[in-house]
Amino acid sequence: MMTKLNNSNASIGNVDECKANVTTKEQSNPDLDSLGRKKSSGHTGPKSTAGKNRSKHNALKHARNAKSKLLPYEDAREYEQLISDVYSDFAPQGCIEADLANQYIDCRWRSRRMEARIRIEQESIFAKMDRKSIATLVGIEEGYREHLPDYFLNMSKRFGSKQVEYADIAWRQYNNMVRDYDSGQFTDLEEMRIHFDVLFEGFEQWVRERDGLPPLLAPQRDQFNPAWSGDLEFLFTVIEDFAMEMYFQANFMAWKEQIRNWMQSWYLLQKRELREIDQYDLVLIKETHLAHTIIERLSKIQKHKREALLSMQKHFQSINSLKGEGG
Numbered sequence: 137m138m139t140k141l142n143n144s145n146a147s148i149g150n151v152d153e154c155k156a157n158v159t160t161k162e163q164s165n166p167d168l169d170s171l172g173r174k175k176s177s178g179h180t181g182p183k184s185t186a187g188k189n190r191s192k193h194n195a196l197k198h199a200r201n202a203k204s205k206l207l208p209y210e211d212a213r214e215y216e217q218l219i220s221d222v223y224s225d226f227a228p229q230g231c232i233e234a235d236l237a238n239q240y241i242d243c244r245w246r247s248r249r250m251e252a253r254i255r256i257e258q259e260s261i262f263a264k265m266d267r268k269s270i271a272t273l274v275g276i277e278e279g280y281r282e283h284l285p286d287y288f289l290n291m292s293k294r295f296g297s298k299q300v301e302y303a304d305i306a307w308r309q310y311n312n313m314v315r316d317y318d319s320g321q322f323t324d325l326e327e328m329r330i331h332f333d334v335l336f337e338g339f340e341q342w343v344r345e346r347d348g349l350p351p352l353l354a355p356q357r358d359q360f361n362p363a364w365s366g367d368l369e370f371l372f373t374v375i376e377d378f379a380m381e382m383y384f385q386a387n388f389m390a391w392k393e394q395i396r397n398w399m400q401s402w403y404l405l406q407k408r409e410l411r412e413i414d415q416y417d418l419v420l421i422k423e424t425h426l427a428h429t430i431i432e433r434l435s436k437i438q439k440h441k442r443e444a445l446l447s448m449q450k451h452f453q454s455i456n457s458l459k460g461e462g463g
Contacts, residue, residue, distance in 0.1 A: 138309070206244070218244060226434060229441075236434040240427055247423040254416045261406050265289060265399065273398045274391050283380035288388075291396055295389055303385035309335035312381035314372075325360050325371075335379070342378045349374070 177279055206212055228237040267288050271281045287293040295303070309332040316322045322331065329336045340352045350363040364371045404410070 185305065192204050205242070207249070210249070217246060226438075228434070229438075233434060233437060236437070240430045240434070243423055243427040243430060245424055247420060247427065250416055250420045250423065254413055255421065257409060257413050261403060262289070262399075265402055270395060270398050270402070274392075274394045280380065280383065283377070283384070285381065285384050285388075288384070289395065289399060291392065291399075293388070295385055300386055300389055302338070303382040305334045306382040307340045307379060307386050310375070310382070325365055325368075329360070335375075338382070339375055339378050342381075343374075 140399045205216060222237055222241050222244075226233070226237055228234045267284050268281050270289065271284055272278075276284075312330045313322070313328055313335065317328070322328045336352075343352045348393050352364060353359065354361050359365075
């Protein structure tokens with residue numbers, strides 16, 4: 137049967153001292169003791185103060201990192217880092233403080249796990265959101281909805297004022313070019329390139345950035361590449377793709393608030409999924425409250441020990457002072 141821990145040692149001793157106070161009824165075996173001494177004769181552990189401080193809680197920390205603490209997909213190195221950070225911040229002394237520190241580590245790990253679960257649930261809701269439906273609610277015409285960019289529901293996406301201005305000019309030039317070409321006002325590609333300069337400068341850069349498309353201009357750069365000028369249908373099909381990118385870039389910032397509002401409305405209608413997230417939130421709140429409670433208990437114990445040590449120091453100083461006066 138295990139004997140009881142010495143309370144005074146547990147409150148002020150280090151973790152190793154607490155372990156030393158635990159004894160059993162089993163008697164030591166001289167032969168095994170001799171063998172153990174032989175095996176350990178070549179290892180004396182760290183000699184420097186820094187090394188001793190690092191290894192002081194090794195046994196306890198490794199025990200807390202049992203595999204059962206982690207789910208198969210969780211990162212053991214991240215868990216080890218949490219242990220290291222907590223022990224570095226609070227420097228627990230004795231079994232009681234170490235136990236509270238480990239409770240806090242477990243609590244924080246469960247909180248991180250729950251935060252990840254909430255994030256995954258929220259992302260799964262938005263993953264089911266239909267971009268075209270949101271675009272319809274915003275008022276984007278059907279033909280344009282076929283060209284919705286990947287960032288359409290990304291509220292962190294931003295375009296600067298110069299990007300918006302450039303895209304707006306390119307988009308307007310595209311519409312004017314199509315109108316003038318259909319009316320017969322412009323039929324020569326070189327004249328169109330000069331007249332709609334912003335559109336074709338942007339298109340040329342856009343083509344260079346895409347694999348599989350031939351250069352827009354011939355090597356001398358003063359005329360169209362025959363691969364384009366010889367196939368006007370292909371040219372106008374590809375330049376439409378570029379123009380649609382300019383259309384969304386020119387208008388996205390103005391639509392952003394509407395998109396955000398419709399996304400919020402759609403999200404709040406997913407009642408079943410939201411009920412699950414609410415349950416996870418409650419668990420997270422409880423874990424956070426428990427973590428704060430553990431830290432308060434640990435801080436009180438450490439404060440009490442500091443005050444007791446200070447009081448003891450003052451007591452001995454007072455005795456030494458009286459001895460000095462008596463001498």
